[in-house]
Amino acid sequence: MKYLFILFIAIISFKVSAQQKQFPLDDSGKFIYYEVVDVKTTPKDSLLMRANTFLNADKKSIVKQNSTDSSITAKGKMVIDKTILVAGHPSGEVNYILNFEARDKKYRYWLSDFEYIPYQRDRYGNYVATTKVGTALEKTPGKLNAGEWKDILESAYNKTAKFAENFKKALATNIVDKQKTKANTVSTKKW
């Protein structure tokens, strides 16, 4: 009985901690993921260079649209997965716009204009986009599809948070240091 009680408390705790995080709304009523980051010593040019390097590394997922000497705009997509027990499949993609602005010792970025495009299995068993027209993530679905939409929102938020984490990590890493780290080799001559 004691173990059952502990298990019950553990499940409740897990559920509370796993509650869905939501995108806040911007001034125009659209979902936004916004963050200002202070960096103590990094100049603006280095931040821009690091951001460019990050964006150029995965052109299948994100493509630059515009850039100036202090800002970058890019269009990206993240694939949403549907999981069945341990396996799953892609169920759609969320397209978004990334805005990045840099100043000396600080930068800000935000992801907005989230649109969902559902995937459907094609005749060859591959999941592909069913339409080019996306549905804004802010849109409230009808009752019939509310549960599925909630899962999509949750997955989109988690993927966005993961993207933000990787983006900040890239901007905190000196590219020269990164290359040095990569070039490190293990010598077996001295021991």
Add this chain to the structure above:
Amino acid sequence: MKKFLSAIFSIASTTCALAQEAPTSPLEFSGSVDTYYKYDFAKRPNIPTSFASDHNSVSLGMIDLVLKKKTGKASFVGEISFGPRGQTQSIPDAANNNSSFHIQNLYVNYDFSDKFSMTAGYMGTFIGYEVISPVGNFNYSTSYLFTNGPFQNAGIKATYKFSDKVSLMAGLFNDWNVYSATRGVSSIGAQLMVSPVEGWTAYLNVLSGADPYGYGTIEDLTTSYQISKAFKLGLNAANYDMADDAGGYAGVALYPQIAVADAVTLGLRGEYFKYKDVGATPGTSYTGVTFTANIKSGGLTFIPEVRLDHNGDKPFFNKTAGAAPNAGQFSLAAVYAF
């Protein structure tokens, strides 16, 4: 034939060197189940197209299971189905006793580069608008064009993607719908994909060689255009000529669909289909109009449908089993995709 294969392998070896290693994907697992009720107004099975064949019965479609995995540049797809739609009503039935299973897809693919890939195995056909899986169709009943065309092709094909707007596929195939060739690798097929504007995709297909009845050539156009957020228009036109004046068919089907709510889309299928003359025996032609709704809730789609077909040669039955020029049916299907 040798020249064709040599050309494919030359391109493959050239592009292989340029390819970058792609990441490994997790094992994908998906599938569907479907069931239906149909009432034919002649009170007996009547319209001679594929699937949804039982009258006044809650009947089974199929359970369909799909596995896919990509490791680096190589991937496979295995798709197998059980149930009438995936057994006796698809071809071939693996054990040939109406109680087995049907392989929908079983192939391996290798991406030599972002632009060039090759695929070998048993694949859903590249011909036509409709497919075997109910998940891939808007209408639950199927067109005459679908029923009379190939369902699947085993073979080897190469695809080159010139850009997101243009790609070309060419391949060598067995005769239609067989796991192993009965007359050798006897067909050549090609597909040109063009996407002139965003939302509009067109496939120009040709398949020439052995079919289940003889030899022939199909030319096929399959296209769909998402004209606005709510309105989509699809079109399938095909012409099939069999060798030695052995007949064939020609037809066109139009698929307008409009979303009237988040979860509800209404659609029509209007089809004209003609079996060609076989020697001195005249052909016969069908027209069909099918009104279908798709009501979605999560993975489940309800598909109520009314279908009316006409043929002046009276191939249908009426309520007293006499010959009739018209046939009609109502069906309600439930398809769950996971």
